[in-house]
Amino acid sequence: xxxxxxxxxxxxxDPQVLAAAGVRAERLEARLPGExxxxxxxxxLPAACQAVHQHLGAPLITVVGNDxxxxxxTFHLSYLFSVDAExxxxxxxxxxxxxxxxxxxxxxxVTAAHWHEREIQDxxxxxAVGHPDxxxxxxxxxxxxxxxxxxxxxxxxxxxxxxxxxxxxxPRVEGEGVFDVxxxxxxxxxxxxxxxxxxxxxxxxxxxxxxxxxTHRGIEKLAEGQPVAQGVFVAERxxxxxxxxxxxxxxxxxxxxxxxPAPPRAQAxxxxxxxxxxxxxxxxxxxxxxxxxxxxxxxxxGARLKExxxxxxEVVTGHRFLRxxxxxxxxxxxxTNLPHAAAQLRVIKTEFAQMVDVMLNSDSVRQxxxxxxxxxxxxxxxxxxxGVAARASGSRRDSRIYHPHGLYPALAVQATTRQQxxxxxxxxxxxxxxxxxFRLVAEVLDRLPDGPLTVPLGPLPAYHGALGRVESPRxxxxxxxxxxxxxxxxxxxxxxxPYANWPVVPFAVPGNMVPDFPLINKSFExxxxxxxx
Amino acid sequence: MExxxxxxxxxxxxxxATRSYPTTPDPAxxxxxxxxxxxxxxxxxxxxxATVCPSGAIQLTPAPEGQRWAIDYARCIFCGRCAEVxxxxxxxxxxxxxxxxxxxxxxxxxxxxxxxxxxEDRP
Numbered sequence: 198x199x200x201x202x203x204x205x206x207x208x209x210x211d212p213q214v215l216a217a218a219g220v221r222a223e224r225l226e227a228r229l230p231g232e233x234x235x236x237x238x239x240x241x242l243p244a245a246c247q248a249v250h251q252h253l254g255a256p257l258i259t260v261v262g263n264d265x266x267x268x269x270x271t272f273h274l275s276y277l278f279s280v281d282a283e284x285x286x287x288x289x290x291x292x293x294x295x296x297x298x299x300x301x302x303x304x305x306x307v308t309a310a311h312w313h314e315r316e317i318q319d320x321x322x323x324x325a326v327g328h329p330d331x332x333x334x335x336x337x338x339x340x341x342x343x344x345x346x347x348x349x350x351x352x353x354x355x356x357x358x359x360x361x362x363x364x365x366x367x368p369r370v371e372g373e374g375v376f377d378v379x380x381x382x383x384x385x386x387x388x389x390x391x392x393x394x395x396x397x398x399x400x401x402x403x404x405x406x407x408x409x410x411x412t413h414r415g416i417e418k419l420a421e422g423q424p425v426a427q428g429v430f431v432a433e434r435x436x437x438x439x440x441x442x443x444x445x446x447x448x449x450x451x452x453x454x455x456x457x458p459a460p461p462r463a464q465a466x467x468x469x470x471x472x473x474x475x476x477x478x479x480x481x482x483x484x485x486x487x488x489x490x491x492x493x494x495x496x497x498x499g500a501r502l503k504e505x506x507x508x509x510x511e512v513v514t515g516h517r518f519l520r521x522x523x524x525x526x527x528x529x530x531x532x533t534n535l536p537h538a539a540a541q542l543r544v545i546k547t548e549f550a551q552m553v554d555v556m557l558n559s560d561s562v563r564q565x566x567x568x569x570x571x572x573x574x575x576x577x578x579x580x581x582x583x584g585v586a587a588r589a590s591g592s593r594r595d596s597r598i599y600h601p602h603g604l605y606p607a608l609a610v611q612a613t614t615r616q617q618x619x620x621x622x623x624x625x626x627x628x629x630x631x632x633x634x635f636r637l638v639a640e641v642l643d644r645l646p647d648g649p650l651t652v653p654l655g656p657l658p659a660y661h662g663a664l665g666r667v668e669s670p671r672x673x674x675x676x677x678x679x680x681x682x683x684x685x686x687x688x689x690x691x692x693x694x695p696y697a698n699w700p701v702v703p704f705a706v707p708g709n710m711v712p713d714f715p716l717i718n719k720s721f722e723x724x725x726x727x728x729x730x
Numbered sequence: 731m732e733x734x735x736x737x738x739x740x741x742x743x744x745x746x747a748t749r750s751y752p753t754t755p756d757p758a759x760x761x762x763x764x765x766x767x768x769x770x771x772x773x774x775x776x777x778x779x780a781t782v783c784p785s786g787a788i789q790l791t792p793a794p795e796g797q798r799w800a801i802d803y804a805r806c807i808f809c810g811r812c813a814e815v816x817x818x819x820x821x822x823x824x825x826x827x828x829x830x831x832x833x834x835x836x837x838x839x840x841x842x843x844x845x846x847x848x849x850e851d852r853p
Contacts, residue, residue, distance in 0.1 A: 423784075427782075427784050430784040430785075430807060430809055431784075434807070494737055497744075498740070498744065501744065501747045504747070511758070511759055511762060512759045512761075514761070515759075515761035515763050516762075516763065520809075529810075529814075530761075533760070533761050534759075551736075551740055554736070555733060555736055555737045555740060558736075559733055559737075
């Protein structure tokens, strides 16, 4: 992506944009490079967000709710928007009085805020007034109405109430011959739980309703009170296959807050391992696409190569899922067996190319992949989709480019894009990104800088939100961390790529036939655990 | 070459990837973080391991003649922090990963430490 020249200083446009929308905004202290913060009156919140989103062309990154009643009697809301072209972000902040727990919903003007605001309803008990879909999201209907676990007065170590049996409320399709097919949350395979209801007439799917958050574990609450150094172990256990992306986003947030970035060798190691993670995910996912259409040679080849890549992870870092390497301030250990890894990767690259060649030249594969599960670019953009799913529908966003981290600024990362938005496009994006990952890994191995693995962490300012962003295999993952004066985590908000992308999956399904659903799902290959936390 | 022919050649070349584990052992590579094991003779009951353990798997509690050091391998996340912080280098991270057990009790590792009485109790 070519970044346009910007003659004005960062953030220069913001005051005019906000004033033009009739918003009274107060600039708040920024401490992190790339950060701009505006506090607005609660009633101006939707207008301010709309102004930043539309007139700065800034996609929503995440929304953070925070119970600050012990300090000032209010709940704080922060809506963060990414100004890609200027490699910075803008936070629009407002306060909700503790005794009037309601706020004007931003979703009607920024669609991508929809799940964030429903989550705030469930976990903080703040009503998003005017939200077009105010159903329960994170806490299913069976939880007591007054249970809002992210409030500070809900103790962390008391088990939550067991949800009562309850029906799933969803918009129904009526008509002659229309039937519903409910699938999950328990599936016929060792996979994560999610519930899907297809409404169809005959083979063609008319509508898909998806329900997630069966693996909501309260990770954000669990992190509260943990010493900042322990937070890494929480971050890397949010998900299995995005473990390294999550831990990197977390430690980057903390290091940015402290003003002490990790030393060059650690940054390079992180970059290398982020690409290792991308490789085993993408190659495994291409194999899974083959499993979704019953193309056994492809799924076997993919599984074989993925296993070899995970064994490489273990040989180089000691862990198949790259856990236990990141720490705040750098990395905990040196990499091992790098020459062996480089040789193995060359072999795997060739075998992957052969697997892809046979797969894409097979008529039966083409018939299933082409034109299936089309995600319209407008839908992807409106809902703030990221990563592979967005890039396969025309987006050029890749956070390795607009939020440079690690060694990426020195590597020429290209955003891989397709226009068709179908299963084939998402498959091709993965294939091409895997090919790029092989090249990036070779480049990093060539230029691993010497030096220490860690730096001492600087002082952590209390009660200031810090953002860390990383391009996980599925897309941009954003970790927001606020630290208390005693150096423990005060608030931890994780917006993974799957959280941004799950909402668009139901748009890619109608019009396809029922057997195409597993294939479409696999083409997005989103983690439930990342989304649900 | 026809696609099907290429496919068949690919399949023949790939051969059999499945290993006959556990009939053939499959040891973890060096650097793998497996079961933490304590050398009781070196332990000074410092407690750093218990403090730093992210999942609270290690407990150091008083026992009749000193202290009881216990690790719950079901809670252990194999992060290696205990070994990192031990001032006496009493904990080793081994490469052992075959830890499946028939009983929950079997997943606990316990050692008893005879520690000298605290200074203020000595005459």
